[in-house]
Amino acid sequence: MIGDVVGKNGCEFLKWKLPLLKESKKIDFIIVNGENSAEGNGIIPVTADYIFNSGANVITTGNHVFRRKEIRKYLDDNQFIIRPLNYPPFTTPGNGYCKIDLGNVRVCIINVLGTIFLESMRCPLTSIDEIMDDIKDCEIKIVDFHAEATAEKRAMGFYLDGRVSAVLGTHTHVQTSDECILPKGTGYMTDVGMTGVIHSVLGVKPEISISRIKDKLPIKFENANGACKMECVLLDIDNNSGKTKFIERLRITPDYKG
DSSP states (O other), X not given: OBOEEBHHHHHHHHHHHHHHHHHHHTOSOOEEEOTBOSSSSSOOHHHHHHHHHHXXXXXXXXXXXXXXXXXXXXXXXXXXXXXXXXXXXXXXXSOSEEEEEOSSOEEEEEEEEOOTTSOOOSOHHHHHHTTTTTTTTOSEEEEEEEOSOHHHHHHHHHHHBTTBSEEEEESSOOOOSOOEEOXXXXXXXXXXXXXXXXXXXXXXXXXXXXXXXXHOXXXXXXXXXXXXXXXXXXXXXXTTTOOEEEEEEEEXXXXXXX
């Protein structure tokens, strides 16, 4: 699972380093959060295609998914890019989860949005409860919980412990060091991190973020330039039980050669 890809620089770094990582770690399946892959923020068909061509099997998103209206039809047309499950079910483009048959195992990827300090959405916990019967045919179930509050993410991890293979947090763009396997076998990490410029404020030029905090005036965000990193988490999941056997956080820098 690759943390939030930010802008053109993040996309290019992903395409450079992901194939090397996939080969060196013998990775079978790749999830990438791409909700900030367009310049400015949001995701557009061009950046989604770029992420898929870089090696992603599934793209997850978050609260910025609908910032760019051109992504709406793409979400309806491509089942392997998903938006948060707890948007209104009958009026929102796209789907909140997808199922993939890999031959020897079936995988379900679920995207859900937190509600603390974010938009008012349906409860993320009960939203997942509502689909559990439909995804019981999948041995492996991985949740991208796109949320702001650490406590909400931790609570989700324990709520789903033993019911899904992994709960992996995104959104804050800051990698946490709490990767673990919860008591009932669910892999957990509060935030996977970011793929983007190292010397930035969540991928944005520092001077712009400073100006917004100091001057309290609206300002257009611009993505930073410079050397990038790719932050991610690697899991080994048992195909039969669906439980996580191993979890490791990774930070890939420009000198990584596989």
